[in-house]
Structures are given as structure tokens and as C-alpha cells.
Amino acid sequence: MTTARTGTPWLGLDPAHPFGLQTLPYGSFTTPDTPRPRTGVAIGDHVLDLTGATAALLPEHAALFTAGTLDALLAAGPATWDRVRAAITDWFLDERHRADIEPLLVPADTATTRLPFTVADYTDFYASEHHAANLGRMFRPDGPALTPNWKHLPIGYHGRAGTVVVSGTSVVRPSGQRRTPDGEIVFGPATRLDIEAELGFVVGTPSALGRPVPLADAGRHLFGVCLLNDWSARDIQAWEYVPLGPFLGKSFATSVSPWIVPLAALAHARVAPPPRSPRPLPYLDDTGTEPWGFAIDLEITLNGHRLSRPPFAAMYWTAAQQLAHLTVNGASLRTGDLIASGTVSGPERATGGSLIELADNGNRPLTLPDGTTRVFLEDGDEVVITGSAPGPDGTRVGLGEVRGRILPAG
Amino acid sequence: MTTARTGTPWLGLDPAHPFGLQTLPYGSFTTPDTPRPRTGVAIGDHVLDLTGATAALLPEHAALFTAGTLDALLAAGPATWDRVRAAITDWFLDERHRADIEPLLVPADTATTRLPFTVADYTDFYASEHHAANLGRMFRPDGPALTPNWKHLPIGYHGRAGTVVVSGTSVVRPSGQRRTPDGEIVFGPATRLDIEAELGFVVGTPSALGRPVPLADAGRHLFGVCLLNDWSARDIQAWEYVPLGPFLGKSFATSVSPWIVPLAALAHARVAPPPRSPRPLPYLDDTGTEPWGFAIDLEITLNGHRLSRPPFAAMYWTAAQQLAHLTVNGASLRTGDLIASGTVSGPERATGGSLIELADNGNRPLTLPDGTTRVFLEDGDEVVITGSAPGPDGTRVGLGEVRGRILPAG
Structure with missing residues (x-):
């Protein structure tokens, strides 16, 4: 990476602008x-x-x-x-x-x-230990919070690339099957519609089939970052996801921010990821490599009211590890592959990256300034996720926003 | 659909040729x-x-x-x-x-x-009751063979579109994590490399986001059919797949036959699907619609030796139901979406669509004519899946073949 040239642009920018010369998305x-x-x-x-x-x-x-x-x-x-x-x-x-x-x-x-690029394959990971443990306790109350594999590999799945939409696209409430608490199977609009605040890493340079991409090469393949909202219908997901994973509970829409921030703009935001135990297998062991944690602070608002400030720096698995894992079996990368981090949730409840966490699975409704409460999204609700990171000389590098409003089921 | 014109082509074709005028793939x-x-x-x-x-x-x-x-x-x-x-x-x-x-x-x-078309999203279903029950007994021996949702919805997941390869492409044995029987986590070449014989349905006409495609419209969207081998590393899959489904156990390669047989060529192969109980929800209830079962006979050979003849007519869920399910949440279809049926396995063991079924999870090794035995694939093994269906006037409609050879891990 070339060293950034700095100075005062002739444009007369406010130095505090998140899309200053330090960003250039x-x-x-x-x-x-x-x-x-x-x-x-x-x-x-x-x-x-x-x-x-x-x-x-x-x-x-x-x-x-x-x-x-x-x-x-x-x-x-x-x-x-x-x-x-x-x-x-x-x-x-x-x-x-x-x-x-x-x-x-x-x-x-x-x-x-x-939509700024053609999405090739969309993969969604599950890299926040806090989020995985929170959801594990809710979805599998009789077992341990984390599945036995969670600290050995970055768990992920393929999502629907064709329904990745740009910020501002309205999201029609999905319909589907769910099982009621008394075991009946019914069909109708999702009743537990949620968000997941994530980062998406965009692949630039492709890789060859049969050739794993080592950790140290991640920077050659990853171009930049966007904000991502992995809309989730919890009731549809809960009924469908055993044994082959999330499908219709996620595939109706995934929103991304329109401005892709190149990794070159995030050099000042790099931080060491949290310590891992057990130590990962060699192909995932990033000890001594360039750090792939990022001090990116997210913020989630619902109808203009701030709900949460999830810290990306708390993520257990990095994008470099996800890339190494994704390709270790020989799978190739294509230009436009979108690698989502998984929901960004911090250790405290007020830093959760989803409503199911913020409202404790419906047990603690969130109160909005207009006096209404939420446990999940209602029709007409608008969610905006923003993010920023430290830049050079005290600036902030903005990630812009990803915005979406819920329309009633069709 | 226009009525097929019949007659004798000037080309002087053998009437028994599977790629006669009745096929035109x-x-x-x-x-x-x-x-x-x-x-x-x-x-x-x-x-x-x-x-x-x-x-x-x-x-x-x-x-x-x-x-x-x-x-x-x-x-x-x-x-x-x-x-x-x-x-x-x-x-x-x-x-x-x-x-x-x-x-x-x-x-x-x-x-x-x-590769005959650009694969948009690749989804893989799980539509054979025999296959799902066989694998359920092996992967979840302590529970019922079928998960509670299996007869309520066609279970599926998104696979990796970027690693769909055309017949003849060699497959490098994938490496990955697996858990040994004594609970150790190790990394190395997959030891339980398998096949899954499937059909792939190719989407032609796209659909709009937010607009489900009803069962009755499936024929407007689905163009044709190919043979598909969903190569599977059972050991990688078993360790990774809870809770988000198959990932690296499948994503290293999916092979398709090169000749897409249009549905117009399969008019004589349509048969009623098996009876369903319980009756599916209305959006999946195909009672009284055009039948979407197909009397397509598959054949699997390993190094030239026939292993199995899976009958596609036994599939519980049809491609039309899969399409209706896939879109019922508002997810859109794109031209080039590839909808795989799931492993085609019949009721008898000799009609299984995967080695894990044919060799009873390693308990009954298959003996090849050269005297060697197999429970899973060895380096150098070549698998060919062929298929054909009844055509007009006693002809057979050929689906060609999907072929792949295993190369040693890199």
C-alpha cells in the first residue's frame, strides 16, 4: 500500500466530514x-x-x-x-x-x-462470540451457548446473492411457515422480523479453484468494506433451519451501504483481534500477522432513535480468517464475492446487533421516544445502520449508512 | 408449449440415440x-x-x-x-x-x-424422503430419521455458485477440519469423500423481488434440466454443519452435465409425484396441477462399474414446489438460478444416490470388478452419472452425463 498523501483539498471540506480525503469510498x-x-x-x-x-x-x-x-x-x-x-x-x-x-x-x-458491484457469492459468517452465545441460549436453551465447533472454525453459510439490495430499498415483510408455541404449523407474514448489523467485505482479486488463499494473502484479495443489514425472520428461521441452516428466514433481502470504503482507508483503524482460546489450527492462526481487527463503531437507529452501538473490534474471527477458511477446501473466490462478518454484538446488551438481543428475545421490550415499544420490527419501521472508524490526523473514516423501511406483507 | 413436429431427420440418426430429435439439448x-x-x-x-x-x-x-x-x-x-x-x-x-x-x-x-450458462444463485434441496431418512439415521442416530419440518416444507440451502463446474473438470480432494471418533480436531484431506446424484433445474425467466411465484407458474420460469453431482466431504460436513448448515463440506465443487435438456423434451416423462402426508400448505399443494414428477432414471458408475440406478420419480418434493417455496418469502429469481433436487435415492439400498447410502455408512463396502472395495472415493476414482427419460414414440430422451475424477489433495 502506498503512503497516503495528506494536505488540504481545494474543495474546502470540513475536516470532520466522514467522507473527507481520508475516506474516498x-x-x-x-x-x-x-x-x-x-x-x-x-x-x-x-x-x-x-x-x-x-x-x-x-x-x-x-x-x-x-x-x-x-x-x-x-x-x-x-x-x-x-x-x-x-x-x-x-x-x-x-x-x-x-x-x-x-x-x-x-x-x-x-x-x-x-448496488455498487455485481454480487458473486454471498457468504454470511457468525463471528461475534457475544452474538453466537446470545442466540445459542435462545435457539438451543437446553445445550451449551456455543456449539462445539464455534471456537475451532469461523462458522458461515451461503446466502442469496440475488437478493442483496442497495440501501434505501424497501423490504417487504416476508411470509412463510412457522411453528406456533403449541406446535401448529401455520403460514403468514413473519411475526418476528429482525435486523442484523454487520460489515461486508468485498472480494476484488479472484483465486483459482483448488488453491487455498493463506491468511497472509487476504490483503491481496479483499478490496473494501460496506455496512450490511442481514434482515432476518426469526420465526421462519427457527422452523426451517435444522438441519441445513437458514434459508427463507434470510433470503428475502440483505441490504448493503452504497459506498465501498477501500481497506486502504482503514489503515488507522486496524487493531488486534481478541485473544483466542483454543489456539486456532495453523491455517487460521493469525499470531504475528498484520492485524485484521478494525476499530469500527456501528450505530443502529430505529425511526431515528438510537438503539445500539455495536463495536466491530470485539469480533472473534476476522475477515482474513474467514477468507482463509472459505478457501481452505479449494473453493475459489470470484470478484464481487461478499463476505459478511456476522452480526456485530458487543459484550453488553446495549451493544447488541439485533433486536432479538436488544429486547432479550421479547422479554424486555424497547421503548421508543414516541412511547411505542418494540420487540421486533413493525410495518413502516425504518432502520439505519451507520459506522465510522479512526482515520489519520484525528479524522474519522465514515462508512456511510445502510437504510431500509419495512413494507407490509404483499 | 407447441406440439412437437415429428418425422425422420435427413441426418440419418439411429432412432435409439438419446440425443435424437426428441431431445435437442x-x-x-x-x-x-x-x-x-x-x-x-x-x-x-x-x-x-x-x-x-x-x-x-x-x-x-x-x-x-x-x-x-x-x-x-x-x-x-x-x-x-x-x-x-x-x-x-x-x-x-x-x-x-x-x-x-x-x-x-x-x-x-x-x-x-x-459451463453452459452463468450460474446465478445455486440452491440445493433435499427432496428424496429415502435419502433424508437414510442420512438422518446416520448423522442424528438419537433422533427421528426425518426432522419435524421435513414433510412440511422442501428443505434447502444456498450452495456456492462460483464452484459449479462443467462435467469433465477434475475435483481436487478438499482439505478441512474434522473431528476424530475420539473427539480430536484435526486438519487434513477429507477421508469421507462422497457423491450425490441429483438433477439441476435451470431458471430462465426471472421474477420480481417481493413477488412469490405460484406453483402454477413454474413452467414459465424453469427452462430445463441437467445432471448434477453434489460432491460432499462427509467428515468436514459433519463437524461444521451445526447450526448454519453445510459449507466447506460441499463448496469445493459441484459438477453439472454440459447439455441442458429443455422441459419441452420431457413432456412424455411427466408422472405424478408420490402421495404426500400431511397435505402441504396451500402454496405447496400441487393437487390437480400439471404433474412435476419425472420418470427419469439415473445411473451412477464408478470407474466404469455400475453402482446404482436412482429413480427420480420417487422424489417427494418437485421442482415446482421448490420454486414456490424459494420465492414465497418474496425472494426473486434470476436467469441462471440453479435449483438442485437433492440426492436422488430410491427405496432400496441399490438405488441410493450417494456412497454413504450404498455402502451403509461404511458398514458394507462396495466391491468393484477389479477386486478393490470402496466405502468412499479414492484418489483417481472417476464417477459418471447418466440419465434418461421416456420420449415420444418409444424413444428415450438422454440427459447426457456428468463426469468427474478425484485428484489428490494439493
């Missing part, structure tokens, strides 16, 4: 005037049209940005990621580029963001 | 002379270059075949599927087309087949 957008998708980079309250900017100022890489998605940039690999980021930084620091760049800045409030 | 191929992928239809011992044939004889649909995959044809929908099939049938029946078509026939043994 990538996305895809349209405007009313230009309905054709363009690739953009968020800077302050603007979006720079990268499709236009690279054509003018970075012609050797302009082909990566013509399709209006991040797919080609993701596939281009770390050397190109560094060159493009360095060039964009330079454009905003060097007054000479102002005349070229300024006309390509679009006010962010006129841009409609789109 | 679609695929993607290259030849040593033409490394650019072309779309083809298999006919007898030849492949017709559809990219060339449609350019000459079906120009209004030629754009569907320029990319050399089936993606555009799949997306075009049932009216186009019928028109293209009728046109191809006509080309082979009408001597007037011979001069145009004959130069576009490629000997099948010079064609290298490719």
Missing part, C-alpha cells in the same frame, strides 16, 4: 440528468463522476470505469487500487486539477446510488 | 479450430453450431446466441424457447435446410463443452 450512481450509471467516489457532500474524471485525467485506467459499476476496478487488483486512490487524492490536493474536476462533482443529494 | 462449446465459445444443440453424435445456424436461418433470434452461452436464451422466456426449438426441429426434418445446416455440424468428439 467508491460507488455507482445515476442522476436525473444522466440516467446511465456512472462510477463515483464520495467526497464531502459531493460525488465525483469517476467515469468522466478518469477519461480526462487517468486514461490508462479509464476502461475500468466505463460500465458504471465497480466490477472492473475490483478485478484489477491491489496495485491498480493504490494507483487510482493516489490519483484521486492528487486531484483534490492539487489546485491545477480543479478546472477538470470541479465540473464533474455532483451534489450528493441529487445522486441516486445503486 | 443446449450447451456451449469450443473446438480446436474455433476457440471462441459458441452455443450449440446436441444432435446424435454431432453438435450444431447454433450461433452460426441462427445467424443464417433465424436472424430474428440470432442475438440470443452471439455470446456463446445460454444466458440470453434462458432470459428470453417460454414463447421464444418454443419458437427456437420448433425452428431447430424443422431444420433437421426439412431437406431444404440441409445445405445450410450440414456445414455447421461439428463432430461431438471434437467439441469441448463449457
Whole structure:
């Protein structure tokens, strides 16, 4: 990774802006005037049209940005990621580029963001010990909180890539089968609709079938990070998930934030992950490697009211370990694979990453400022998850937001 | 669906050929002379270059075949599927087309087949009652053979779309974690490597997010069928699968046959599925609908020796029910979604669709003609699954084969 060039951008940004020069996240957008998708980079309250900017100022890489998605940039690999980021930084620091760049800045409030890349395979992990233990106690009250395998491998499953949607997409309450407390099997709208606040790691460089990706190579393959809400229908999930895992309880929608923050922007946020015991098998043992914990603070709001501040730094398994595990059997990576962390829950109840934890499986309803209470989501509820991390020179690196509103069952 | 035109093709085909005019399966191929992928239809011992044939004889649909995959044809929908099939049938029946078509026939043994379509989401079901009960007894010996939900819903999970490979691709023995009988956690090459003989149903027409696809619409969305081998590492799977389902035990490779047989070719193979009890919920109740059982006979060989003849007609849940279930929560379908049936196992042990069933979980080793025995796959073993179904006028509709050889762990 190249060292970040710092300085004062000519744009006159508030240094406290979460999308300052320290962040430079990538996305895809349209405007009313230009309905054709363009690739953009968020800077302050603007979006720079990268499709236009690279054509003018970075012609050797302009082909990566013509399709209006991040797919080609993701596939281009770390050397190109560094060159493009360095060039964009330079454009905003060097007054000479102002005349070229300024006309390509679009006010962010006129841009409609789109799903920024083509999701290849979507895998969802389960990497918070607190979350896994909390849910284990609720779903399997007669057994130990953690399953015997939990501390030996990062448990995960494949989710539905085709229903990953961009922030702002409404979520229709799913219908499905559930078993009532008295054992009856009924069909209808989910009654226990929940959220899961997560981070998603986006794969750039693919890998070959039959060739595991070692821990030390994770940085060559992982491009960046988004916020992710793994909407979950607990009643559907509880009835269906034995023995093959979650299916319809999760597959109706997974929301992601529109701006992919490159890992290069998170260099100051790296922290050591929690100690592990037992020590993982060698292919998962990250002792002495670059740390893959991140001091990213999430915040969950429901209808504008803050519910929780889950700390990503508490996650037991890292994305590098998940990548190593995912490929240790020879499975290949594709550009656009989305690796979700699993629900981010801290040790205290007020840092839970899901309503089922925050409301203690319905036993402690949450009271909102309007006097209503919640144990799960109601129709019309809007959930927003935001996140940020420490950047250089006291700045914060913003992850933006992932937002979604519940519509009544169809 | 249009009525099939019948007659004697000018090609002089053996009427017993499984790829006769009754079949006309679609695929993607290259030849040593033409490394650019072309779309083809298999006919007898030849492949017709559809990219060339449609350019000459079906120009209004030629754009569907320029990319050399089936993606555009799949997306075009049932009216186009019928028109293209009728046109191809006509080309082979009408001597007037011979001069145009004959130069576009490629000997099948010079064609290298490719993955015929872009796999969107890959879901794998569990629809054979015999298989589910057999495995339930082995994996959960202390409980009932079937989980309580099994007869209420078609259980399924998402698999790894990125590791679906075409027949002929070698499979490297996966490595992973397993728990030894004395409870030790070890890492190494899988010791219980197995097959699962399945059918894969390929989605053509997509559906909208939030809009369930009713049973009666399945034929508008499903294009055709392939053979599928869901390679499974039983030891990796047994250790990892609680609570989120199979992951690395399955994700290293899934093999599919190269020739997608359109459902139009299977009209004579439709049979009523087995009776269900309890009666499924209304969205899964297929009483009185077009039958979605198929009298397709599979055959599994290991190193040329026949191991089993699994009967697809015995499957409890149909692809139409799986499609209705998959979407009942509002999940959308994409062109290229691959819906695997689950292992096809009949009621007798000799009709099992996996080695773990055929060798009774290692208790009854299979003896091969060379005198060696198997309980699971050894390095160098080659597995071939073939299949066929009744066609019109006493013909058989061939499904071709899915073939794979095990390479030693890397």
C-alpha cells in the first residue's frame, strides 16, 4: 500500500466530514440528468463522476470505469487500487486539477446510488462470540451457548446473492411457515422480523479453484468494506433451519451501504483481534500477522432513535480468517464475492446487533421516544445502520449508512 | 408449449440415440479450430453450431446466441424457447435446410463443452424422503430419521455458485477440519469423500423481488434440466454443519452435465409425484396441477462399474414446489438460478444416490470388478452419472452425463 498523501483539498471540506480525503469510498450512481450509471467516489457532500474524471485525467485506467459499476476496478487488483486512490487524492490536493474536476462533482443529494458491484457469492459468517452465545441460549436453551465447533472454525453459510439490495430499498415483510408455541404449523407474514448489523467485505482479486488463499494473502484479495443489514425472520428461521441452516428466514433481502470504503482507508483503524482460546489450527492462526481487527463503531437507529452501538473490534474471527477458511477446501473466490462478518454484538446488551438481543428475545421490550415499544420490527419501521472508524490526523473514516423501511406483507 | 413436429431427420440418426430429435439439448462449446465459445444443440453424435445456424436461418433470434452461452436464451422466456426449438426441429426434418445446416455440424468428439450458462444463485434441496431418512439415521442416530419440518416444507440451502463446474473438470480432494471418533480436531484431506446424484433445474425467466411465484407458474420460469453431482466431504460436513448448515463440506465443487435438456423434451416423462402426508400448505399443494414428477432414471458408475440406478420419480418434493417455496418469502429469481433436487435415492439400498447410502455408512463396502472395495472415493476414482427419460414414440430422451475424477489433495 502506498503512503497516503495528506494536505488540504481545494474543495474546502470540513475536516470532520466522514467522507473527507481520508475516506474516498467508491460507488455507482445515476442522476436525473444522466440516467446511465456512472462510477463515483464520495467526497464531502459531493460525488465525483469517476467515469468522466478518469477519461480526462487517468486514461490508462479509464476502461475500468466505463460500465458504471465497480466490477472492473475490483478485478484489477491491489496495485491498480493504490494507483487510482493516489490519483484521486492528487486531484483534490492539487489546485491545477480543479478546472477538470470541479465540473464533474455532483451534489450528493441529487445522486441516486445503486448496488455498487455485481454480487458473486454471498457468504454470511457468525463471528461475534457475544452474538453466537446470545442466540445459542435462545435457539438451543437446553445445550451449551456455543456449539462445539464455534471456537475451532469461523462458522458461515451461503446466502442469496440475488437478493442483496442497495440501501434505501424497501423490504417487504416476508411470509412463510412457522411453528406456533403449541406446535401448529401455520403460514403468514413473519411475526418476528429482525435486523442484523454487520460489515461486508468485498472480494476484488479472484483465486483459482483448488488453491487455498493463506491468511497472509487476504490483503491481496479483499478490496473494501460496506455496512450490511442481514434482515432476518426469526420465526421462519427457527422452523426451517435444522438441519441445513437458514434459508427463507434470510433470503428475502440483505441490504448493503452504497459506498465501498477501500481497506486502504482503514489503515488507522486496524487493531488486534481478541485473544483466542483454543489456539486456532495453523491455517487460521493469525499470531504475528498484520492485524485484521478494525476499530469500527456501528450505530443502529430505529425511526431515528438510537438503539445500539455495536463495536466491530470485539469480533472473534476476522475477515482474513474467514477468507482463509472459505478457501481452505479449494473453493475459489470470484470478484464481487461478499463476505459478511456476522452480526456485530458487543459484550453488553446495549451493544447488541439485533433486536432479538436488544429486547432479550421479547422479554424486555424497547421503548421508543414516541412511547411505542418494540420487540421486533413493525410495518413502516425504518432502520439505519451507520459506522465510522479512526482515520489519520484525528479524522474519522465514515462508512456511510445502510437504510431500509419495512413494507407490509404483499 | 407447441406440439412437437415429428418425422425422420435427413441426418440419418439411429432412432435409439438419446440425443435424437426428441431431445435437442443446449450447451456451449469450443473446438480446436474455433476457440471462441459458441452455443450449440446436441444432435446424435454431432453438435450444431447454433450461433452460426441462427445467424443464417433465424436472424430474428440470432442475438440470443452471439455470446456463446445460454444466458440470453434462458432470459428470453417460454414463447421464444418454443419458437427456437420448433425452428431447430424443422431444420433437421426439412431437406431444404440441409445445405445450410450440414456445414455447421461439428463432430461431438471434437467439441469441448463449457459451463453452459452463468450460474446465478445455486440452491440445493433435499427432496428424496429415502435419502433424508437414510442420512438422518446416520448423522442424528438419537433422533427421528426425518426432522419435524421435513414433510412440511422442501428443505434447502444456498450452495456456492462460483464452484459449479462443467462435467469433465477434475475435483481436487478438499482439505478441512474434522473431528476424530475420539473427539480430536484435526486438519487434513477429507477421508469421507462422497457423491450425490441429483438433477439441476435451470431458471430462465426471472421474477420480481417481493413477488412469490405460484406453483402454477413454474413452467414459465424453469427452462430445463441437467445432471448434477453434489460432491460432499462427509467428515468436514459433519463437524461444521451445526447450526448454519453445510459449507466447506460441499463448496469445493459441484459438477453439472454440459447439455441442458429443455422441459419441452420431457413432456412424455411427466408422472405424478408420490402421495404426500400431511397435505402441504396451500402454496405447496400441487393437487390437480400439471404433474412435476419425472420418470427419469439415473445411473451412477464408478470407474466404469455400475453402482446404482436412482429413480427420480420417487422424489417427494418437485421442482415446482421448490420454486414456490424459494420465492414465497418474496425472494426473486434470476436467469441462471440453479435449483438442485437433492440426492436422488430410491427405496432400496441399490438405488441410493450417494456412497454413504450404498455402502451403509461404511458398514458394507462396495466391491468393484477389479477386486478393490470402496466405502468412499479414492484418489483417481472417476464417477459418471447418466440419465434418461421416456420420449415420444418409444424413444428415450438422454440427459447426457456428468463426469468427474478425484485428484489428490494439493
